[in-house]
Amino acid sequence: MESDLIRTARGMRFLGVPAEFHESLGSTNDEAFRRAEEGAPEGLVVLARHQTAGKGRLGRTWFDQPDRSLMFSILLKPTIPLPSYSLLSLTLASSIAAAASMLASAITIKWPNDVLQDGKKFCGVLAESRALRPGDPPVLVLGAGINVGYSEEDFPPEFRATATSLTTRDGSRPDMGGLLSKILGHFGHELAMLEERGMIDLLRFLGSRMPKPGSPVRVVLPDRVVEGEYVSLTVTGALQVRNASTGAVETLTAGIMR
Known part of the structure; x- marks a missing residue:
């Protein structure tokens, strides 16, 4: 039976580019870079039902089981200065938090790249940049992993105190295809804000999702x-x-x- 994620991915476009779905990949980030080297355009979204070598920040491994995580990477070709690329990682985290808040309660962002529910992490974002050819500006790949179908016992013991799975207000598991559509809708809006109004307005918007000054x-x-x-x-x-x-x-x- 075709999952809601596969059905959504088949017709999904981001920045006008069709998404690509894979049953299994080593890493969606690595696949996005491979497709960039083949000439894939900005806006390509790479999704996988399962990753065998998922990545986290600081060289960590992202734990997942098939059909229990929403895992995707977005290929971008930013025109902003390279030092500001990390701002786009926070922008994606903000979009995920906004989409999750439409379905669930107690959603917060933890700088620089985590999204929490009730103080526990259900999502991480990983930003990687790479120049495809000498002298070219680096392309940026933003990868996200979102836990949506785990119980506490499913996590390795060392993660159980800090990790969780996104749960809707009625206690059910989110529809992954619907969640992804909401995330990309928010992210597209925030990228348009950057394009039309510049980094200062985007920074002001992101700042509204951070702790209050003085906290x-x-x-x-x-x-x-x-x-x-x-x-x-x-x-x-x-x-x-x-x-x-x-x-x-x-x-x-x-x-x-x-």
Whole structure:
């Protein structure tokens, strides 16, 4: 029986480009780059029912089981400066949060790339860029993995305290095809905002989805922990935090916000 995701993918277009569905891939991000090398246009969406080598941030592996995760990658060819590419990762996370909020409660974003329900992660976004030929501007691939069909016991023990599966307000499992359509609708709108009004308006919009300025934050870095108050996002998607110990405003480009 054909799943709702496959039915949706067959007729789906993003930025005018037909989506591509695969039963199994090593990584949807890798497939998007391979298709880019073949000349695929901006807007290609690559979906997979299962990934055998899914990727997370910082070299981590993305855990999935067939038909229990919505996994896709989007090929983009941005005209914004390379340092601001990471802002588009947050933009996709924002779109996922907006789409999920139409179906479910207690949805929040955790900088830089996670989406949570009731404080637990159900979605991660991974941004990768690559120049296809010497001298060419890098293309950007944004990959997302969204848990939609797991119970707590399905997760490896080390993830059970922090991971969850998106659950609708009536306690049911979301329709993956419908969820993807909503996500791409929001993301297309936010890309149009960037194209028409520039990064400052997009940054203002994304800032409205972050903690209120002055809210306490804790950011875990590879070599230290920064505790203080949230200040703002920069045009590169970096996090500005007023360090509680020094009073100085620090600009953080990596880490995990708690």
